Amino acid sequence: MTGRTLVILSLLLVSLAACGSDDADAGSNLTIVSTTTILGDVVRNVVNGDAAVEELIPLDLDPHEFQASAQQVAGLQAADLVVANGLGLEAGLGDVLETAAADGANVLDVAPLLDPIPFGAQDGRGSDDPHVWMDPLRMADVARLIGVELAALDPAGDWPARAEEYATALIAADEEVSAILDAVGPENRKMVTNHDSLGYFALRYGFDIVGIVIPGGSTLGDPSSAELAELVAVIEREGVNAIFVETTQPSTLAETVAAEAGEDVQIVELYTGSLGTPGSGADTLIGMLMTNAQIVAEASA
Numbered sequence: 393m394t395g396r397t398l399v400i401l402s403l404l405l406v407s408l409a410a411c412g413s414d415d416a417d418a419g420s421n422l423t424i425v426s427t428t429t430i431l432g433d434v435v436r437n438v439v440n441g442d443a444a445v446e447e448l449i450p451l452d453l454d455p456h457e458f459q460a461s462a463q464q465v466a467g468l469q470a471a472d473l474v475v476a477n478g479l480g481l482e483a484g485l486g487d488v489l490e491t492a493a494a495d496g497a498n499v500l501d502v503a504p505l506l507d508p509i510p511f512g513a514q515d516g517r518g519s520d521d522p523h524v525w526m527d528p529l530r531m532a533d534v535a536r537l538i539g540v541e542l543a544a545l546d547p548a549g550d551w552p553a554r555a556e557e558y559a560t561a562l563i564a565a566d567e568e569v570s571a572i573l574d575a576v577g578p579e580n581r582k583m584v585t586n587h588d589s590l591g592y593f594a595l596r597y598g599f600d601i602v603g604i605v606i607p608g609g610s611t612l613g614d615p616s617s618a619e620l621a622e623l624v625a626v627i628e629r630e631g632v633n634a635i636f637v638e639t640t641q642p643s644t645l646a647e648t649v650a651a652e653a654g655e656d657v658q659i660v661e662l663y664t665g666s667l668g669t670p671g672s673g674a675d676t677l678i679g680m681l682m683t684n685a686q687i688v689a690e691a692s693a
């Protein structure tokens with residue numbers, strides 16, 4: 393049994409002890425703040441309209457760079473629950489979240505509870521990777537964690553049952569993503585990414601990340617010319633035909649690398665740090681996972 397599973401089971405036991413009737417009306421006066429649009433979608437699927445949900449970081453903004461306004465900071469303090477990713481993802485919110493927690497805000501950092509992998513997990517290097525939402529099974533556990541927290545706040549609600557319903561949908565999405573990616577043969581499961589955001593995706597679905605444009609796990613890194621030249625050599629040596637970039641970040645460096653590597657190397661956008669806009673096919677977490685899988689399959693096959 394993994395550490396992640398033990399955490400989930402222990403929290404579920406606490407919530408079951410605290411719960412009253414599962415049929416009771418949910419606490420519609422609860423206010424929940426999430427840091428990212430992705431976590432906001434998970435929360436909304438759990439509460440299903442029976443709590444107010446606010447998101448700090450708007451669509452299409454990089455969570456590594458976002459800075460909160462004074463009004464948003466006040467909202468954190470007033471919320472019944474703050475759902476944050478953690479592990480340094482919200483770099484611009486780190487001090488704000490720590491201060492809010494120290495002042496009594498109920499802050500749930502989910503990524504540290506999900507058996508996080510290190511950056512460069514396939515070669516065992518680096519600090520813990522915060523991009524847990526690229527693995528739908530880990531996000532199923534996030535739903536359960538949120539259900540536990542809501543049950544502690546409102547024992548009359550059926551929050552754990554709601555969370556489990558959405559977790560089941562995420563597990564089904566994982567199976568669909570796997571089926572979509574079956575189109576990619578083992579020899580083509582090599583990826584070059586703009587920054588190190590696809591580690592969980594690669595680990596879950598059997599891909600190998602052979603190169604990264606911006607090193608260090610953040611979009612704020614600054615690769616040297618020597619590092620970029622080495623990446624070009626890796627792309628040529630491995631026969632990679634795509635560099636996967638983010639919808640939330642400029643792809644200038646990736647485009648430069650692709651141009652150096654040859655005309656057969658394409659730039660392919662994935663939804664990573666934020667959900668997509670309505671109609672994009674990625675405006676929910678499940679939609680984002682499925683859309684990304686289709687894009688990767690088409691670019692890699």
